[in-house]
Amino acid sequence: MSTETEQQPAEGTASEDENPSRVYRWLDDRLDLGDTFLGKAFPEDAYGSFLLGEVSLFTFVILVLTGTFLGLIYTPSTTAVEYTGRVAAYAGTEVPAAFASVLQITYGTRFGMTLRMVHHWAAFLFVAAMGLHMLRVFFAGSYRNPRELNWLVGTALIFLGILEGFLGYALPFDEYSATATGIGYEIAGTIPFIGEQLQYLVFGGAWPAASETVIPRLFFMHVFLVPLVIGGLIAVHMFLLVRQKHTEQKGERHESDGGPDSDDQSYVVGTPLFPNQAMVTIVVFLMTFAVLFLLAAFFPVQRLPIWGPSDPTSTPANVGPDWYFMWVFGVLKIIPAIPFHDAISSALGGIPVGEFVAGVIVPGIIATVLALWPFIDYSKNEVHFTADPLDRPFPTAVGVGAIALIVMLSMAGMNATVATVVSGIVHWAAPIPVLGGLFTFVFTQPPVTTAEVTLPLQVATVAVPLVEGVLVYVMLARRKKRKGIEDSSEAAAARAASQDD
């Protein structure tokens, strides 16, 4: 801290010349800004992919900002009220209060529709940006020692992001979202022994029968509990990042006489937080907001008047989970018959075994492997340079196979549309001699039913990821052998470790 004399220097003194901003000096006197944090190095990469984490962060910030506005007007209640707003189809009718309040936000509040749509698209972009960020970290091997903890935190964040989206989905209490929420409710109930308690803990009652209790609970978790945990984990993520410092892409350093060598991983080289990286960060925030504004303007989602308020007696057509949940839905759609189903079911207290395996066990295995991957691909030495994915055949092959698996499962989740598309292809190919014969060997004449595509989808969901993974592994292993290359990031880590010894 400065002395009294230093706090108020006379005009034109040396102190003022060094720090000409009065605001800076005022803050520096109180917060000791002269510390070194402002100069923290942010490494650059050739592709700008290090900015994906910032996009994830800013979509969360935008979610909080827009969600605060929406939360001030939203009513978390399913009590029937007379709708007196502007949507002609419901004027003068009784609708749930939650539904009416979202109509009011959308059609009766200045700027309301835009902020609601931005919120919706920010949620989608939040999950997508986190997913792409994790893929970048995965393929670059940035999860390796000492960053395993941050990978675990990141994994928790993406699943909490998905959970947060699920909780928010129910809130308008319209026909579509109520049906989609029911899928999650049913999945929770399939867990042996604790399913019922879990349903009660999360939902607070039966869905949608006890919606008057469920909606306020989901609202509390959506606007307070889960965002608080997400915010806390983001803080932990950032703390670990600052403490351990970024990974750095090899070959991006400007070689200088006074600087470290290009393969010296005991240093991190990059632009300082202030002013350079701060400027980039502002650009990322504004561009993210711009994309969300455009998506909100031209791609409307969740137009409640089309779907109407929740009706427990009907299931509307074309209902499914949000796209980021589609892979779980896909497992449910193509799970084969479980042997000894009835015997297992009665042993586990009457739970539906197939749904439990598809909705909980399979996604649970995928999530566990994802979380524990740094311990599967474990590095003994500290690795601070990112890897070239082509130099690491096994992890890269697993990554490509995993992407193919999630994509194939997502396609299986849309099996009814797959049947329609296949019908079109069969109809088109029928007159072609060999191709038509091949299709009619697998399918009957169009229209192809949803049941008929189940077996091809089951086979493809297992075979395609395996084939793609093996192809990538063989190709990269041969490349490695042909060029005699090794993972340069591992080599640098090994050199650093031997120097330490």
Add this chain to the structure above:
Amino acid sequence: MRRETAVIVLLISAVLVPMWFVALASGGHAGGEEIALQPAPNSSLNPTGYFIDAPTEINVNVAGVVTWLGLFGLFGVLFASIRFAHRVGRSGEPIEPTDGTDLDLPDYLESEYRSVVAYWPAKANLTGVWLVGGFTFATVVFAALFAGEVFGAARHQFLGFYGALLCVSLAETVLLYYTYFIPSIDVAEERDH
């Protein structure tokens, strides 16, 4: 692009493109369903006002495809922005600390554990003035249009469009100020502190 990278991109596309095709072909409300609104008393509010036709609603499967395209688009813009800032801001050889040049750097940049290893002085030329000035003007115009829409009819499409252009022009102003009027600096920092 290296051959192996191209093969991996092809393998991922081989599953992603069919999945996206199925998602885009899935059901939903493509348009033509008007949401009739009653006139608001004492208000000019017109949230459904539009200037180009858009679907009434896109379903969540299509929203997934649009989300990823939006993210890839955003990523592409950011990549191009950073490349531009570095190409212009870091053209020429930097000043290195060993040159003995007094760079007059802020105190916080250098410490016991950190030092400046490369410094490209700001261009601060007339091109920069014109570019920053032009985008500042655009920012003011779009801010005015946006504010006019918020306090006027509040038409959703117009708000989104003006809001996006406001953010883009502001982002470009910041980017160009960074490129032309802030020196580019590289620092090297010891990891173990």
